[in-house]
Amino acid sequence: MRERWLDELAAARPGLDRSSTAARVAGLLREQITDGRLVPGARLPEEDLCRAVKVSRNTMREAFRMLAQERLLVHEFNRGVFVRRVTADALADLYRVRRILECEGVRCAPDAPPEALARLEAAVLDGERAAGAGRWADVGTADIRFHQALAALVGSPRVDEMIRHLLAEMRLVFHEMGSPREFHEPYLARNRRLHDLMARGDLAAAERELRSYLDDAEAQLTKAYRENERL
Amino acid sequence: MRERWLDELAAARPGLDRSSTAARVAGLLREQITDGRLVPGARLPEEDLCRAVKVSRNTMREAFRMLAQERLLVHEFNRGVFVRRVTADALADLYRVRRILECEGVRCAPDAPPEALARLEAAVLDGERAAGAGRWADVGTADIRFHQALAALVGSPRVDEMIRHLLAEMRLVFHEMGSPREFHEPYLARNRRLHDLMARGDLAAAERELRSYLDDAEAQLTKAYRENERL
DNA sequence: AGCGTAGAGATTGTTCAACAATGGAGCAAT
């Protein structure tokens, strides 16, 4: 192989690449959504946002498209864009795919580079620290980073992107039902156990644990959903 | 349950929903790309296309964005949009994800509805018919439909969408190296064998066959790629 | 010849203003 460092430079280029204003606007909105300041179901009127961010309608619509593709927004023709409301069906599908990708991550753990495993442990530690300090929102963030690191063990850029979008949607689900504390707390210990099983190399047990973890979380969220739907 | 037929109507709605012109334009371009009339690497100048399709630049750019999100086009800032060239690395990643999704499809076969399995067999038959008639392009189409049906066994809308995009990219790969005949012919029999193994219920053997199938196809394409790269 | 520079021309990025098309709210009539 010739000039490996050239490839590394080429790979780092898009990071330094200046982004279009639409992308930056999309970033702003994404932040508002994942932080929960824009609640699911909320409508985003073009003109109001244009005035707020001081961009033209075209670029705003461009930003909308991006976020719609990420499934954070839904675009209803001739009606406008809304923050996505994840239905119970979509939630089930979300977990179906999470099971596939994250379990594959567990199976790939032996072949994964050490940094990838280190990120996994870092996420566990971050979660534990945040819980100790009572920062429950950060516990949620660490949990998401944990599962992201899990899927990243596959070592596939595509899988990375999929799981990133998936977990961004999970944030929508969390915001739609509030109460970060009760929900995230019990999963802290399970993240830790899962990580330890993998570190020990017991992949079969790790996969079982992960499956049961996801089953429980899905059941809990689905139950909460059904109750919410009564409103 | 009350008013079941209402839900069915609601489910059928998006089909009748008229689409934006941007979406239709994107459809046109998508067809040109997957049919190979637009070769990978080709540049798509905004104004030329606007004049050809008689839409404004804004809507054309909107169409571009959709296809860029599907990875059929790449959008280089201040340089324009191009038909995607799949690199060797991207090809490897493509197969990595195909292995994950399609193998999962095999494992889900027992729980899949009969229609889904029927579509699988239909794709096999279509391929065999097309091969008998010497329509090699159609053989390729049937092959893609076969693998799409395979992943569809998972029964997940998300997986369906992923595999659809993945296989659309595979078309790009095929077009970049031409010669549909030699490439698709040997896989006809393997599709048939794979289907029969699954119909017989021997999932373990089916998964082994699928993995070897994908390994061989990837190796063959990668080899062709390395040779092409010398140009 | 090889290399860096400068400027012209072309293409893209972004904005703006306008009009058509559509959806939703209110109101009248039955």
Add this chain to the structure above:
DNA sequence: ATTGCTCCATTGTTGAACAATCTCTACGCT
């Protein structure tokens, strides 16, 4: 209460304009 109608706000789409950036050519230098 439901239907049919009108009016208004919002979105869909267009076309033109200007700024920013790239590409290419020509030029001058060593």
